[in-house]
Amino acid sequence: MKHRRSIDLVAGHEAIEIDRETLATLPQWYVIHAQCPACRHETMIDRRQLAYRSGKDTTLTKIGPRLKCSSCGNRRGNQLLLGKLPRD
Incomplete structure (x- = not known):
């Protein structure tokens, strides 16, 4: 799956x-x-801001349930996606 900015x-x-x-x-x-x-x-x-707020030793699985949508305010089922920037 690709993001609209061509990030995998x-x-x-x-x-x-x-x-x-x-x-x-x-x-x-x-x-x-x-x-x-x-x-x-x-x-x-x-x-960096996320690490400052939740701690740099927080696992990625603990971040997803804590997310709140800035558009609609939903707190359930928000997903954390990792994108890989192109490297030369």
């Missing part, structure tokens, strides 16, 4: 263990997106 939203060749991966150990070429299932709003999340 599915890990390509590298497998990321989302239950063990933390904000501190996630490689720099990954970007974090959030998607609301109710209104399909999608936005990019700033990793």
